[in-house]
Amino acid sequence: MTEFIPPGTRYHALPSPFPFKRGGQLLGAHVAYETWGTLDAQASNAVLIVTGLSPDAHAAANADNPAAGWWEGMLGPGKAIDTDRWFVICVNSLGSCKGSTGPATINPATGALYRLQFPELSIEDGARAAVEVVRALGVAQLACVIGNSMGGMTALALLLLHPGIARSHINISGSAQALPFSIAIRSLQREAIRLDPKWDAGQYSEDSYPESGMRMARKLGVITYRSALEWDGRFGRVRLDSDQADDDPFGLEFQVESYLEGHARRFVRFFDPNCYLYLSRSMDWFDLAEYADGDVLAGLAKIQVDKALAIGANTDILFPVQQQQQIADGLRAGGADARFIGLDSPQGHDAFLVDFARFGPAVGEFLSAL
Amino acid sequence: MTEFIPPGTRYHALPSPFPFKRGGQLLGAHVAYETWGTLDAQASNAVLIVTGLSPDAHAAANADNPAAGWWEGMLGPGKAIDTDRWFVICVNSLGSCKGSTGPATINPATGALYRLQFPELSIEDGARAAVEVVRALGVAQLACVIGNSMGGMTALALLLLHPGIARSHINISGSAQALPFSIAIRSLQREAIRLDPKWDAGQYSEDSYPESGMRMARKLGVITYRSALEWDGRFGRVRLDSDQADDDPFGLEFQVESYLEGHARRFVRFFDPNCYLYLSRSMDWFDLAEYADGDVLAGLAKIQVDKALAIGANTDILFPVQQQQQIADGLRAGGADARFIGLDSPQGHDAFLVDFARFGPAVGEFLSAL
Numbered sequence: 001m002t003e004f005i006p007p008g009t010r011y012h013a014l015p016s017p018f019p020f021k022r023g024g025q026l027l028g029a030h031v032a033y034e035t036w037g038t039l040d041a042q043a044s045n046a047v048l049i050v051t052g053l054s055p056d057a058h059a060a061a062n063a064d065n066p067a068a069g070w071w072e073g074m075l076g077p078g079k080a081i082d083t084d085r086w087f088v089i090c091v092n093s094l095g096s097c098k099g100s101t102g103p104a105t106i107n108p109a110t111g112a113l114y115r116l117q118f119p120e121l122s123i124e125d126g127a128r129a130a131v132e133v134v135r136a137l138g139v140a141q142l143a144c145v146i147g148n149s150m151g152g153m154t155a156l157a158l159l160l161l162h163p164g165i166a167r168s169h170i171n172i173s174g175s176a177q178a179l180p181f182s183i184a185i186r187s188l189q190r191e192a193i194r195l196d197p198k199w200d201a202g203q204y205s206e207d208s209y210p211e212s213g214m215r216m217a218r219k220l221g222v223i224t225y226r227s228a229l230e231w232d233g234r235f236g237r238v239r240l241d242s243d244q245a246d247d248d249p250f251g252l253e254f255q256v257e258s259y260l261e262g263h264a265r266r267f268v269r270f271f272d273p274n275c276y277l278y279l280s281r282s283m284d285w286f287d288l289a290e291y292a293d294g295d296v297l298a299g300l301a302k303i304q305v306d307k308a309l310a311i312g313a314n315t316d317i318l319f320p321v322q323q324q325q326q327i328a329d330g331l332r333a334g335g336a337d338a339r340f341i342g343l344d345s346p347q348g349h350d351a352f353l354v355d356f357a358r359f360g361p362a363v364g365e366f367l368s369a370l
Numbered sequence: 371m372t373e374f375i376p377p378g379t380r381y382h383a384l385p386s387p388f389p390f391k392r393g394g395q396l397l398g399a400h401v402a403y404e405t406w407g408t409l410d411a412q413a414s415n416a417v418l419i420v421t422g423l424s425p426d427a428h429a430a431a432n433a434d435n436p437a438a439g440w441w442e443g444m445l446g447p448g449k450a451i452d453t454d455r456w457f458v459i460c461v462n463s464l465g466s467c468k469g470s471t472g473p474a475t476i477n478p479a480t481g482a483l484y485r486l487q488f489p490e491l492s493i494e495d496g497a498r499a500a501v502e503v504v505r506a507l508g509v510a511q512l513a514c515v516i517g518n519s520m521g522g523m524t525a526l527a528l529l530l531l532h533p534g535i536a537r538s539h540i541n542i543s544g545s546a547q548a549l550p551f552s553i554a555i556r557s558l559q560r561e562a563i564r565l566d567p568k569w570d571a572g573q574y575s576e577d578s579y580p581e582s583g584m585r586m587a588r589k590l591g592v593i594t595y596r597s598a599l600e601w602d603g604r605f606g607r608v609r610l611d612s613d614q615a616d617d618d619p620f621g622l623e624f625q626v627e628s629y630l631e632g633h634a635r636r637f638v639r640f641f642d643p644n645c646y647l648y649l650s651r652s653m654d655w656f657d658l659a660e661y662a663d664g665d666v667l668a669g670l671a672k673i674q675v676d677k678a679l680a681i682g683a684n685t686d687i688l689f690p691v692q693q694q695q696q697i698a699d700g701l702r703a704g705g706a707d708a709r710f711i712g713l714d715s716p717q718g719h720d721a722f723l724v725d726f727a728r729f730g731p732a733v734g735e736f737l738s739a740l
Contacts (some may be wrong), residue, residue: 180606187627195533254553256550
């Protein structure tokens with residue numbers, strides 16, 4: 001599975017054993033990460049980025065890997081997350097297949113891949129692993145922790161469980177608890193993978209791989225990551241040329257179908273199915289209300305940060321902006337100077353990955369004012 | 371497949387051959403329908419209902435079948451569609467498996483089920499078949515044609531292709547053309563069925579049936595027929611009791627997952643997979659703009675009705691209310707007294723099937739004023 005991992009990735013060994021919230025533990029586990037910029041003498045300019053389900057730690061080009069990263073438009077010298085000022089750390093989520101220990105990693109106890117022997121993964125486990133990296137880099141307190149999508153959940157867990165770990169927080173298209181519409185979509189994505197006979201209870205190989213299930217899961221993801229509004233303008237009812245169209249009965253005919261197919265094909269072999277299942281389910285389980293007798297706002301109010309920004313796209317159907325509004329409200333109730341911004345990006349949940357014209361200034365102004 | 375058909379269903383034989391818009395034809399085909407109320411001496415009080423993808427013709431209890439129908443709350447004596455005043459006809463869509471000729475019907479030319487030998491079905495074919503029923507019942511002009519969801523497309527095709535067929539029109543959660551978000555969702559539903567090895571290019575049997583594919587397709591349907599807002603209130607993060615939860619790895623845990631599973635199980639064996647594929651694709655193909663050089667509003671403006679109402683739910687993500695607004699705008703441009711109402715139903719696309727408190731008065735007032 002090493003083809004998943006970008007060159008130049010660095011690794012931090014986690015304490016061994018590394019126990020999990022829901023039981024079980026990892027031995028000899030590690031977290032993949034990358035950094036940009038220089039930590040100042042007081043170790044006061046560090047910014048941590050925790051990611052969505054699928055990204056690796058290569059958020060942007062750096063000395064170790066000059067290839068463009070998945071957040072190249074946001075991160076770099078003079079950009080919204082200005083690496084001339086900030087020392088930026090991006091970690092690959094624990095449980096992923098992009099360098100951190102996960103279900104596609106060899107279990108030292110057996111010499112075979114963990115697969116479904118990996119312990120039940122919680123968002124909180126990923127948060128704790130990220131904190132280990134931060135501390136190992138000599139940072140006692142972050143200037144800011146930035147979390148996108150699933151990373152928005154990870155950041156909230158990290159802030160709640162490690163009081164004082166950060167002075168500020170930017171939550172982008174995140175959520176303080178999974179709600180049933182998102183759970184339903186993720187459950188269906190997982191079912192698509194599990195129903196593929198080649199998934200084989202997690203025992204697939206490169207030669208017998210649950211490609212159909214992964215393709216279905218990814219297509220459903222792409223549909224819910226974007227918005228109807230964007231697609232109306234982008235694809236309309238344009239049909240494929242006859243040489244691109246699919247001759248199968250009920251095969252591809254419209255450009256939007258081909259777009260989904262292309263996205264799915266690019267994803268299928270670049271993300272491990274078992275890792276996908278574990279990370280997906282960790283989101284369903286996440287609920288800050290667990291820490292405050294079922295009251296999610298009270299859970300948020302337990303978080304101690306000076307300043308916070310919760311932003312999202314008004315067209316997001318997976319992590320709707322009401323959830324970012326709630327994050328700002330809860331953090332404000334906990335004493336933070338917290339602001340919510342709903343941006344008119346047409347691109348839905350994925351807007352933060354593409355609409356730098358809107359997300360860039362919002363993030364940049366917040367960080368500049370720190 | 372006769373178990374799909376409600377008792378008391380009536381049949382009208384279509385002209386034979388019955389040619390299809392995209393080529394091919396049916397021999398000896400028929401349309402299933404039911405009626406309520408009494409046609410007056412001038413045959414001036416007839417109302418036609420054309421349906422969404424899955425309903426049969428049994429919209430409500432009647433003398434032939436006293437069981438409650440799928441629109442029981444809207445149709446009956448003193449109800450919004452008042453059968454004391456109106457003679458109401460509901461047809462089962464051509465291509466369905468609920469009584470009308472479709473892919474699950476025996477092809478008289480071969481003595482075997484049509485399956486994928488059924489000609490490519492268009493919304494327009496269903497519209498023309500419905501008009502045959504109306505005329506056979508002695509109705510030259512309908513007082514109103516009411517179309518829900520896919521039936522909203524059917525009704526527009528029927529009005530455009532048969533000028534003067536109706537004096538008024540109610541379009542409920544319908545659309546004048548399929549847009550890419552809905553196409554993408556339907557394409558994925560069809561792919562789930564086609565990917566199921568038991569679909570077997572349409573050659574499945576009762577004993578080897580594409581149950582997994584149909585279950586996936588239905589779950590995706592239910593997700594997109596409803597709304598996040600409704601589910602937040604209805605399910606929240608409630609978990610199943612341990613005796614209901616699924617022991618499979620990544621199995622059911624939340625109530626919303628069990629709700630989807632229940633819906634899927636009820637549907638899977640009660641709708642024919644090939645019929646589903648044909649009807650689903652007919653929606654993707656539908657585009658009134660075809661009749662007006664690519665201008666959908668101009669296509670709508672060619673329709674001649676005196677009065678029209680286009681309504682929908684503001685939470686609908688599959689046929690968003692902008693599409694019902696467009697229908698009202700286009701019909702108005704064609705000279706109709708046309709009104710749009712976006713209702714604050716939380717139930718999304720399916721609201722018209724359950725939120726009688728909002729849809730009932732809107733429909734009832736329109737019909738009362740005729």
